[in-house]
Amino acid sequence: MTPRRSAHMTIMVAAAQKAARRLVRDFNEVEHLQVSVKGPSDFVSQADMRAEQTIREELERARPGYAFLMEESGAHGSENWAWRWIVDPLDGTTNFLHAIPNWAISIALEKRLPEGGSEIVAGMVMAPALDELFWAEKGAGAYLNDRRLRVSSRRDWSSALFATGIPFARTAPRNRLAFARVLGALMPETAGVRRMGSASLDLAWTAAGRYDGYWELGTHLWDVAAGALMVREAGGYATAPDGGDALSGDIVAGNPHIHPRLRELVGSALETAKT
Template identity: 55%
Template structure:
């Protein structure tokens, strides 16, 4: 069993405390589905409460670190560490809203532009994915690695789809068609942080999506790298926290999946 560092203990404690509130609120969502009240308002409140708990716990443990969070303004570090927390208190909000038990808390620590630690916690399944730079990636303290599949026809690929008029739907449909024809299947589960964690754990062989925000993938980024995976923009360029797209795979299929995703653009 892996021994967690003091830093990961801070992150885990914060995630666990926020998760207790999310699980209580999740139990109430189903009741709201049959009422005329706005369940989206309830979920927004749950999201904000979780973010407040995470910020309080992380700030208490590391008072000088900055913050980049989904629901509030960015806060610069007040010390000379050059570190900031990148937090998504509820990744998979639509799933939560519809009583689907697939969502997560995502916490990453950035140091001068580099992600040095990350945690993705699924409170319903009690799956805790975590990684630190140079220390490997773990699921509930068990070492994880990306899959070793090399043939695209054996691979299961995850993605995120445009919705409600957002994104380029014709382009995405072309990509889906190309990938579907050459793989064992595609999954769209609606929580990018978990999709990336699942690639790190070998559950998925690859993942692609456009239009994500840093808090959607920051923690997943280090999980992938520490699990032996490869991550870039969809065009192969190095991924940054401002990148417009992400392509994450095991080390074997990255170029093959990238070529498939380029096919619709060349037609």
């Protein structure tokens, strides 16, 4: 039976689809720009901004009172919002820049709770170049297109595959050291570690059981809000290394068998890196 999407999810998918059409056209031009004197960086930056503007316009038209948190342009709307869209219009910009198809549009919906705080109630990750739409709603499960998702059931680390984000030039020294410790511990006893360059897709693929575990340090809310919900709705865990909020900057996700040890490993590496 085809799963029924809520009105919110229908709006999110429609906004992403509109932005995706232009992004796909731009993506098909990137390969030609690789040989230009100016290079493709400015072109991709403009593609990113155009996609964000399109998504904002579509979401605002459908739900004019909602606030926004957007990767490129920051926060918009009332500080006392009841509902907020969280948008990364092009997650995997470097992949896009190099004509690698692993990039995505990520949109999440956050709801303010009467008792204080907030929660992510819906999220979608669209990979236009791969023709895949991942989506999840709180309490209703996670899906790839119309197929229900479940995290993997692997227990044995020797057959488990992990994903991560490798630190780069602007990464804090503490995170670089912690990453190296975790990677050094994983490499000898797992099936491998992958770095695909898009946090939202890494989480979506963990929800789909393609990866057994995922960790990354120093993420932003727009990187992981949608994907973390997907992992949970697919039967997995997505938390901070200390077991707290997964949206606080450092995230560990995985199936119920893999997550506890991975979380302990990442947490220990971070503590060691402080000294």
